[in-house]
């Protein structure tokens with residue numbers, strides 16, 4: 001485990017030493033394909049994260065699912081499903097008045113083009129993995145933008161959920177018809193016989209290639225996952241974060257990776273088309289920007305800090321337990337500080353700028369330097385063109401030549 005200073009140095013403050021994660025050493029890996037489930041949501045940032053950073057008054061985000069393939073065992077599983085196309089059927093009735101897909105008054109606007117089953121069954125990359133090849137669906141949690149329509153999978157596809165999830169949400173939020181007749185595995189505390197990065201961990205394939213991590217707080221029974229994507233010359237990992245955070249500003253910067261003196265990132269704005277035939281999101285304006293870390297700290301950061309996250313962990317009822325969510329996010333922050341772990345939360349739109357997406361595998365992210373390119377890209381969401389107090393903006397914010 002190396003410290004992640006190379007890509008970001010020099011930093012504004014001396015980073016805190018990163019604790020070891022204690023990941024068992026094995027040579028087994030999984031292939032990971034990140035799937036854009038073609039579900040987009042737009043809402044007021046204040047609804048999710050409290051007082052928005054200027055420029056970030058609205059938040060627009062995709063929803064990812066992960067196709068996890070253990071080739072040695074011939075097993076494919078999905079981590080999350082995104083939102084089903086007929087999303088009203090999965091949405092709790094009490095929330096329906098607040099959600100719309102017409103671009104009009106409802107506070108949360110959603111747009112879903114396709115069910116994940118149809119995406120897989122088209123098999124655009126001829127990879128030979130369709131919905132009938134999925135052994136199990138794992139829900140990071142039960143929210144309707146993650147649990148998809150599991151009834152569309154074959155009856156032999158298992159459903160795996162975290163501790164206490166069904167007890168808490170069955171009937172109130174999960175409809176019995178969605179899971180009727182399906183083999184359901186609700187992991188209990190005895191399933192998590194390892195500890196990785198402070199999370200209780202379950203070795204899902206028994207070979208150390210893919211761990212499910214008990215990460216409560218966002219909901220009861222929320223799961224994250226840690227996938228070993230390379231084993232040689234060293235192990236590298238993808239951390240599938242679910243909704244452990246909605247936005248990277250909830251765990252960056254951190255005491256382990258403070259703001260750097262200069263931040264380089266792509267100024268990329270995504271245009272999310274609407275409607276059934278609208279097609280995939282369009283990337284606009286990919287200029288490389290350089291921004292002074294001091295400017296971000298002193299002008300943009302609400303606490304003028306180089307080491308604290310921009311946003312705090314949301315309060316209840318956005319999360320089921322604020323205290324547990326804070327603990328889980330703090331643990332994820334340590335994974336994020338490791339050079340050999342790429343944290344992929346479900347709604348981080350910047351992943352689309354730098355990672356290969358389904359049908360391609362993302363296993364080579366470390367070799368391609370994706371982490372350094374991605375780490376600060378969420379800053380695009382904030383208004384970085386404001387007039388600083390002193391000295392003038394031109395000295396602080398300029399395009400790279």
Ligand SMILES: [Zn+2]
Pocket residue numbers: 143145146243346347
């Ligand atoms: Zn979500």
